[in-house]
Amino acid sequence: MRTLYLCGGGNPEGVRLALRVNEVEKRWDRIVLLDDDPAKHGREFMGVPCIGGFGVLAEADPKRSWVANLVARTTVRRWRARNKIASYGLPFARLVDPEVDTSGAELATDVIVYRYATIGPEARIADGCCVFMGAVVGHEAILERGCVVAPNAAINARVHLGEGVYVGSCAAILPEVEIGAWATVGACSMVVQRIEAGETVMGVPGRALKLRAKVPPDLGTPQPEPAGRGESQER
Numbered sequence: 001m002r003t004l005y006l007c008g009g010g011n012p013e014g015v016r017l018a019l020r021v022n023e024v025e026k027r028w029d030r031i032v033l034l035d036d037d038p039a040k041h042g043r044e045f046m047g048v049p050c051i052g053g054f055g056v057l058a059e060a061d062p063k064r065s066w067v068a069n070l071v072a073r074t075t076v077r078r079w080r081a082r083n084k085i086a087s088y089g090l091p092f093a094r095l096v097d098p099e100v101d102t103s104g105a106e107l108a109t110d111v112i113v114y115r116y117a118t119i120g121p122e123a124r125i126a127d128g129c130c131v132f133m134g135a136v137v138g139h140e141a142i143l144e145r146g147c148v149v150a151p152n153a154a155i156n157a158r159v160h161l162g163e164g165v166y167v168g169s170c171a172a173i174l175p176e177v178e179i180g181a182w183a184t185v186g187a188c189s190m191v192v193q194r195i196e197a198g199e200t201v202m203g204v205p206g207r208a209l210k211l212r213a214k215v216p217p218d219l220g221t222p223q224p225e226p227a228g229r230g231e232s233q234e235r
Contacts, residue, residue: 111130135151
């Protein structure tokens with residue numbers, strides 16, 4: 001039985017996305033949720049049961065199982081969760097809403113793109129990235145590993161987001177601007193110039209706050225995809 005394990009029970013939008021993808025593409029026979037919060041175990045979200053914590057992955061059949069990381073509140077938490085999930089050696093599933101046009105763009109395997117997002121041609125989106133509803137990733141934009149683009153944010157043409165950047169809801173980044181790794185762009189902000197690594201920017205135009213975020217040392221190097229388990233083998 002082909003099974004998709006959705007990791008993170010606090011994101012019903014991710015559950016709905018997985019159901020929409022499977023309705024069109026028929027990839028999996030079973031979809032279940034995993035969450036390390038015992039309070040969620042035994043509950044159902046949109047008819048999808050939460051069957052236990054991430055440790056359940058240790059018992060999954062690596063030839064018939066796929067995983068998706070729904071944790072997205074912060075990029076640090078998302079990357080920690082990804083490393084934990086990847087340690088079990090199961091392949092990640094790409095979840096892209098069937099209505100989103102990704103022609104001409106380059107998407108890694110472990111990417112989530114929600115309904116009503118726009119992905120421009122020649123955009124590049126790396127592993128661990130998540131693009132929420134209504135967000136725009138302009139043509140030739142680059143999202144390095146672990147970025148989150150919140151609902152209705154606009155990443156304009158040729159913008160470069162470094163690793164682990166979080167772009168808040170309704171924020172806008174003007175064309176060709178570079179955002180340093182693990183920076184945060186506040187909701188409704190407009191970024192008009194380069195942002196250094198770890199900075200938090202808010203306002204119109206965006207201004208860096210004095211506090212600079214520090215990336216925890218335990219994030220480490222992301223786990224590689226298991227050999228020989230490409231996206232084409234999901235179907």
